[in-house]
Amino acid sequence: MSLPTALVVEADGGSRGNPGVAGYGALVRDARTGEVLAERAAPLGRASNNVAEYEGLVAGLQAVLDLDLAAGAVIEVRMDSKLVVEQMSGRWKIKHADMQRLALTARRLVDRVQAEGGSVDFRWIPRERNKAADALSNVGMDGRTVRRDLPAREGDADGVGGDAGAGPRAGEGDGVGVRVGDGVGDGDGVGVGSGTDRPTFGVGRVPLSDVYVSDETVPTLEGQTRLILVRHGVTDFTESHRLDGRGGADPELNDTGLRQARAAAAAVAELVARSEIGPVRVVSSSLRRARQTGQAIADALGVEREQDADWDEQSFGSWDGLSMGQLMGSRPEELLRLRNDPEWAPDGGESRRQLDARVGAALGRAIARGGTVVVATHRVVLMSVLCRLLDIDANRAWSVATAPTSLTAIEVWPDGGVQVAFVNDTHHLLGLV
Template sequence: MARALIVEADGGSRGNPGVAGYGALVRDASTGELLAERAEPLGLASNNVAEYSGLIAGLEAAAEIDPSARVEVRMDSKLVVEQMAGRWKIKHEDMKRLALEAQEIVRSLTTAGGAVTWTWIPREKNKDADKLSNVAMDGETVVRNLWRTTEPDDPAEVSEPAVDATDAEAAAAPAPASAQAGRPVRVLMVRHGVTDFTVEGRLDGRGGPNPDLNKQGLAQARSVAAGIAAKTGDLPVRFIASDLSRAQETIRPAAEARGQQVEIDPDWDEQNFGEWDGELVRDLVQHKDFARLRDDPTYAAPGGGETHEQLTSRVRDALRRAVESASDGSVVVVATHRKPIMVVLAEVLGLDLAHAWMLAIGPGSFTGLELWADGHGSVSFVNDTNHLRATRGARAQ
């Protein structure tokens, strides 16, 4: 039976815009027990951006506790509550993007059988979330998954069966997540950070020059590491990257922070663009066949390029391997490229190539998925760049 949860969220900015941070917590609706806490600094941001960021963090924590939960969101921001409830319009571009991220999480909860309701509360009744947001503005990150330290009251809630001691082989090796009925595997896909090719607008596939991250990209990699820590907390994490240096450089700081190695899987590489690799896109658009590379899944660029169908086949295999080998309760973090992320989202959402191109996937962004053993899945968020705010703020100064 789905759990009933309460999310309390807040955010603040000392200067508006100024030094910002968010706080969020999750309680059991029946007992009031505190189940999770989140706080994260945001660098330079506005109050409204911080409040939306707190909402997203609270929803993500609730979905982690129970992907099909019935959630009541309580906030003292009338603006956020009314906008998320659909009664007020959203005009600011930053808030539109954040609202879309929140709506993706809401959609995943409702698709799984849950529900989300919105409640405005006065500031004095939101003190715990406000306290966490002030902790974040002081520069501290908080990720506490308190529900993992308590035993369930109802034995029926224990989903893992006892291991038969006579089955030595089964006892020696934990079952992969694909064998854990009803428990999805969390996949966090990270697009690589910025290279000089990214800035210049050049094609850069698996057969091309393979540039490293530039100064901005290296700063994004540090922000990616902080963002991964905030999203995964104390959960076990497996790090996978494509064979291209920019993907490995983007995820390496996060892996090193946990004392882990990055696994390399070339099937997560960007599409091979043949002799067009390294060319400026603004020049290639004049080529009579360039539109076919975008629109025709069977077309390969000249000089040994790869079709979209070939790309889809290997990315599908890479995702299957990553999910099937995931340990129970872990998060698989994959550093890859725009088109592989497009492929995965298209597979989960049932999009054709023309509609997949409409998905925005920025450098250094996060895309979150929950994938079940039966092949079904849900998209928790797309193009999340909250963790990059400090990087953008520093660059603007």
Template sequence: MGRALVVEADGGSRGNPGVAGYGALVRDPSTGRVLWEGAAPLGRESNNVAEYSGLIAGLRAAQRIDPAAEVLARLDSKLVVEQMAGRWKIKHEDMRRLALEARELAAELKRAGGSVAYAWVPRAENKDADALSNAGMDGRTIDRMLEAPSEPDRRAAVADEDAVAEEIVQEIVQEVVEEVVDPTPAAVLPGPGHGPTTRIVLVRHGVTDFTTAARLDGRGGSDPSLNDAGRDQAASAGRALAHLLGGSEARLVTSSLARARETGAAVGEAIGATPVVDAAWDEQDFGDWDGASVHDLAREQPDELARLRHDAAYARPGGETHAELAERVLAAYSRVVAAGGTTVVVCHRKPIMVVLADVLGIPHDRVWRLAAAPGSLNALEVWPDGTVSVVFTNRT
């Protein structure tokens, strides 16, 4: 049994549809203490889309705290509760997509040994989530983990090798965000004075069947295309970028791999830009492990898998080291900075981690603390004196 957690979620729209945002928190039911709280703007959306977005954010946070959590999701939206419980039909396309995403998260929790249940509460009993949703509608993005996931305690309680291997998989597959960001679109485009700034938005591609199956997929692998969920994520990223750019011009660069090029095509259509391919932004080459299941590797070759993750000089036969990956990615990043203006780069998780780790000075053994969810946006500003500001990360 996993940890018991309560998700409180809300969303709102000033106009319905109008300026929308969501808020959510995760609470320990035994103590009443808030473990995580989050909020984000959604652009112009309906109340129902905002409500679903809050639920999804809350479920993701609960999964980060304990991948096998027993979750009770409390919302003041009767519609969302009844639809997620399967008692009411979902007619609107946007809500069907969001409901599917929420159900996939619930299924992941259940497969790990947890559970998800839904309960309607009066609005008066959902004040904390409501306040966070108003922060989202005000343009604030919050992702505040108030208690770090208790991984060491959970690791110590594991009794057999299969469970230990699954813990390793969760470390690698699970995305953890521990920073608080508070951006608004105006903080990115256009920016304030101090001379012209170079603005870069790093976008991770949408998911493929390899992504959802936790298979390594580098530049030397089978190069799969986006699946249906990945195409939805690519379209969502395009809409988010169009809102962020507000009509401003931007260059568009993608890696050479199919999933990045396909995501880039959706982004290009949304922002009116023609993608240019630069293979230096490709994912790491995993050599003889390209296409391998992370679950299988964790059980059969855990030491080698740990080396691939933590040793920047380690490469699989026929593959490349993290250091080699970083050399080509940072060269590509330098070319983007030198071009000036605004550039959107559609690439992969490890190249995004390389750039963020470099500008933030994060050592290699901690680089996996940087999250970059499929379809997420990560923005940087580079000032004329070379100063770099990370404006926000992992915005989906």
């Protein structure tokens, strides 16, 4: 077989628990034919998802060198980890020691390829187009090792239970059951630059004193306890500007709200994947629209959704279902009292003081458990959290936008310090119809 001049390296890594049981997978293809030339997979013990992704990259590049295919080769590395692709392309900083070490190892392998006259470019692809490497990484997470060169070289270990050289392509014989066509010949996909043009957090919004606004276009969370607060998607009540509080009609997400929830779930999963984090939990309020939003996020992260009614929206009592226009026309003074007087509540409703007490309790429970907590909740609840953490009054909090399915992130450090990383991130809604 003549050596190809164009190669594709597909790499992936995963962690069940993040950090948890981890493994990586990688393969090398002839870019012209899609033929699989090498497969690699191995367990990593306990590691984070990001570390596993880097290990997959290192294994894929090393496989090219092991096969003596680097000379003059044009190599495209395809991964669904935007973090690794952007860091290896030099556009994102590498902050964590483990990833700095692995990135240096990968860079040295790239240098070796270049020393032989080859080139290496990095390209992000959607997860669904990285199925072959994903399947291999799951083999690694299952505790098995794969080192297969195809056609097999004498002495190579199969590592999956079949004979060395059992078949020339992945998915035949005792391989890992992935098709050669996965990720090849499916169109151009999304290049490295796509999806990174995101708004800088804080631009065009009313600033809050003592709020740290990131100057990075894509945030990474680093604190000991991390809260990602997600407002629910829209309902028919939301779109008609009607109040829908605790104990009211409890509307469900409409079609737009469901699309927003899925987009937010993908954004949260991406944020979690690029942040070195502890255990991840998803909590929602007991109201239907927040439950639906929280479930979409839990599904994207592969965890169970928890429920805590203390994250429910404020109860508006007899006002529930009324529009803001109706209230401004018939009860303007009472509407101002609802906003300005923490002790006042509509008939059968809940005052801000009562809301703040239960939200404060929920916030305390979330912080005490540590790790990363994603909370699907509501507009006034988000305001209550920001008021508490930033020591601002409710009037000022009304000037902070928290759009449906926007993301707000808070970090709590070991010394008790609190940092608002960003507020009202809605980049995932750009272009959503």
